[in-house]
Amino acid sequence: MNFAVEIDIMPLKGLLDPQGRTVKEALQKLGIEDAQDVRIGKHIHMIIAADNEEEARRKVEKALETLLYNPVVEEYVYTLKPHQS
């Protein structure tokens, strides 16, 4: 069974996000003066195979915790749904 996984890995709230700050300033120059809380992170899409949703979640969390995200400066959310292959 295949699952489509969509992961967002974002800088922790309250941490300096220089990329977000740069985009906020660029938006102001475009006339979008009122953007707040601009934060820029990563989006990861993948399709994984697993026998069931629980196994799929275990795989995704293993990948996140050993490879994809840094808990000191980032947080993540992900969604997972069955995928027709």
Place this chain on the structure above:
Amino acid sequence: MNFAVEIDIMPLKGLLDPQGRTVKEALQKLGIEDAQDVRIGKHIHMIIAADNEEEARRKVEKALETLLYNPVVEEYVYTLKPHQS
């Protein structure tokens, strides 16, 4: 009125995504051999002010088209919802 905007900017399907390829290979070394279609892009979060949803969408699309994404190599999706400030 404030809107929370969540934007995903991803490499176009079919284009080489070297970052995605690297992650796919690293996942294989972790024992997650079956990841397919691994693609890595950007996730942007922001809060913007607008009189209504239509104006909010105009602002987001202006930001995307003049600043945030490159239509030659990327595609985007975004969601927007009212945000309590």
